[in-house]
Amino acid sequence: MTDRKTFKKRVRDRMTRTGESYTTARRHVLSAGAPPRLPFVLPGYPAAGGGVHHPSALLSRVLKHAGTDCSEAMCAGLGGGIGFMYAIFEYTAATTVTVVTQHHPDPFIPAALKRARVPHHLMEFRSARRAMGYLTERLRNGTPAICWVDRHRLPWHPGIPFGDPYPVAVIGRDGDDLLVDDECVTPLRLPMTDFAAAWEPGGRRRCQILTVAGPPEGAPDVDGALATTAAHLTGPVLGHAFDVNFGVSGMRKLAAELGDLTTRKGWLRRFPGDLFSPLARLHVCLEMEYGAPGATRPIYADFLDEIGRPEAASAYREAGAAWSALAARLLTLPGLDRFGELLEEFMTLQVTGGPAGRMAELAAETYTLRTELGEPERRELFTALAGLAEAALTLEKRAVTHMTG
Numbered sequence: 001m002t003d004r005k006t007f008k009k010r011v012r013d014r015m016t017r018t019g020e021s022y023t024t025a026r027r028h029v030l031s032a033g034a035p036p037r038l039p040f041v042l043p044g045y046p047a048a049g050g051g052v053h054h055p056s057a058l059l060s061r062v063l064k065h066a067g068t069d070c071s072e073a074m075c076a077g078l079g080g081g082i083g084f085m086y087a088i089f090e091y092t093a094a095t096t097v098t099v100v101t102q103h104h105p106d107p108f109i110p111a112a113l114k115r116a117r118v119p120h121h122l123m124e125f126r127s128a129r130r131a132m133g134y135l136t137e138r139l140r141n142g143t144p145a146i147c148w149v150d151r152h153r154l155p156w157h158p159g160i161p162f163g164d165p166y167p168v169a170v171i172g173r174d175g176d177d178l179l180v181d182d183e184c185v186t187p188l189r190l191p192m193t194d195f196a197a198a199w200e201p202g203g204r205r206r207c208q209i210l211t212v213a214g215p216p217e218g219a220p221d222v223d224g225a226l227a228t229t230a231a232h233l234t235g236p237v238l239g240h241a242f243d244v245n246f247g248v249s250g251m252r253k254l255a256a257e258l259g260d261l262t263t264r265k266g267w268l269r270r271f272p273g274d275l276f277s278p279l280a281r282l283h284v285c286l287e288m289e290y291g292a293p294g295a296t297r298p299i300y301a302d303f304l305d306e307i308g309r310p311e312a313a314s315a316y317r318e319a320g321a322a323w324s325a326l327a328a329r330l331l332t333l334p335g336l337d338r339f340g341e342l343l344e345e346f347m348t349l350q351v352t353g354g355p356a357g358r359m360a361e362l363a364a365e366t367y368t369l370r371t372e373l374g375e376p377e378r379r380e381l382f383t384a385l386a387g388l389a390e391a392a393l394t395l396e397k398r399a400v401t402h403m404t405g
Contacts, residue, residue, distance in 0.1 A: 019317070023293035023324070024052055026347065038187055040174040042142055048171065049185035049351060053292035053299045055079065055108045055167050061181065062144055062169055063118065066212040070116060070220075077303030078220055079103060079112035081229045082296045082316070084396075086250040087242075088257075088270065095270065097281045099254070101291030101323075103229060104246075105237070109146060109167060109210065115221040119213040124206040128196040131207035135170060138211055144171045144181075146210040153198035154180075156188060156350060158360040163202045170195075184353045222307050230404045233396075248400070251393045259386025261379055268382050275378070276335045276371040283336070286327040288343075294320030295392075297399075304403070315399035322392035329388060333381070335371035342366055 014025040028050075041048075045065045051057020056076035063070045070078075080103025089096050102108060113120045125131035131147075138145045151166035152159035171187060172179035178195050179187040199207050233247040244253060260266025271278050287293050297320030304313035331340040346362045348354065373381065 020298065022328075023287045024298060028052070038179070041172040041179055041187055042139070042144055045144060045171050045181075047185065048181040048187045049183055053102070053296060054183065056112070056299070058146065058167055058169055058181065059109050059112055062146060062212060065144055066215070068116075068118060068212075068215055071306065073299055073302035073306055074220070075112050075116075076296070076299050077222070077307070078115040078225050079108040080106060080225060080232070081300040081303060083229070083232055083247065084250045084295070085246050086254045087245045094277070097278045097285070099282065099285035099290070101286065101295040103232065104290070113212075115225050117216045117218040117220060119217060120210055121213055122208065122210045124208050126201060126206055128200045128207055131199060131209060132192060132196055135209055136173070138209070139170065139173050143211050144169050147199060148208045149195070149198040150202075151198075154182070154190070155194075155356040156182070156184065156359060158356070158363040163205055165205060165208070183350050185351060186353045188353065226403060230400060233400050248393070248397060251389070251396055255386050255389035255393055258382050258389055261382065266382070268378060274370045274372055275333075276339075276369050279330050279333065279336055279371060280339050280366070280369075283327045283330045283339075286323050293324065295323035296320075297323065309403065312399060312402035315395065315402045319392060319395040319399050322388070322395050326385060326388040326392060329385065333371050334373075335369040339366060339369055
């Protein structure tokens with residue numbers, strides 16, 4: 001208990017000093033003080049793990065090994081930075097909420113490398129066996145490789161496998177074990193057979209492996225990155241009817257459906273019973289998955305500062321704080337308060353390399369949680385959440401004008 005109180009004090013002290021959200025400050029505190037270097041890691045590879053936005057931090061480390069200094073924030077901005085995609089998918093077994101707050105749907109890391117003008121090779125294989133042979137050759141040549149895997153087939157990401165591509169870097173080999181750079185500040189060991197199982201293609205997905213081939217061939221295309229981000233926040237992304245779910249339009253749709261207390265499109269009627277699953281999913285999407293804390297806005301603000309756009313940076317920090325306020329409000333509800341505690345312990349174990357068995361126990365407990373409210377409380381809740389989403393939307397519309405002005 002004392003250790004937990006001390007840790008939280010360090011997090012809150014950092015929040016006071018930096019203005020970061022709790023989630024962001026926690027990630028920085030957890031990843032501070034990297035452990036000693038492990039043997040079998042490729043020479044010159046920087047400390048593993050850490051960072052705020054997983055794909056950008058991962059790419060920044062791989063680039064550093066190749067001799068290119070590109071900050072996590074710069075990688076995030078060049079990858080397209082922020083976006084917003086909100087949709088509810090109705091299946092026979094369940095109705096799921098998805099919010100993507102990083103730029104979408106372009107593959108993030110390849111887009112960042114293209115705008116950074118860094119030569120690279122992106123290979124695809126129909127079988128994990130052939131892909132593993134290519135990966136082994138890259139490691140033998142001293143080259144780390146970014147691979148997209150089903151993260152829930154990795155022991156430190158317990159959950160139901162579903163093939164969602166998730167990037168990790170393979171940064172060394174010891175016999176039949178690979179050393180993997182993911183969230184943990186220590187490279188993680190995984191038998192090659194287990195990695196191949198996580199990498200195994202399914203459906204249209206193939207084994208993808210990306211390696212950096214040389215230094216940048218010119219200045220980064222910052223203007224192109226800004227233009228793409230702004231265009232996809234304010235206009236069409238795919239060019240068909242689903243575009244209503246993207247950008248400012250998607251934010252407006254989320255706020256409207258949260259506040260809709262009469263039709264079946266509103267959350268009140270769409271989720272008539274236990275509210276835990278949709279509300280927990282909304283929290284995780286705004287603070288953890290498919291982006292970074294604060295709906296990815298704070299790390300994007302760091303990018304804007306780095307390229308000399310302070311007014312836009314300030315506006316996006318405000319928008320990020322508004323999205324974090326919505327996410328934090330969810331953790332005050334019955335069931336979700338316990339969910340917040342589970343997330344706290346889970347992230348600590350994930351970043352510090354805690355036992356996978358305990359992480360699996362924490363993940364399993366989330367399936368037992370429920371959030372059941374009476375009708376008046378449900379109406380009051382969704383009205384409040386809609387108000388928070390509207391406040392974030394107002395700030396977003398102001399921020400994008402600063403970015404394009």
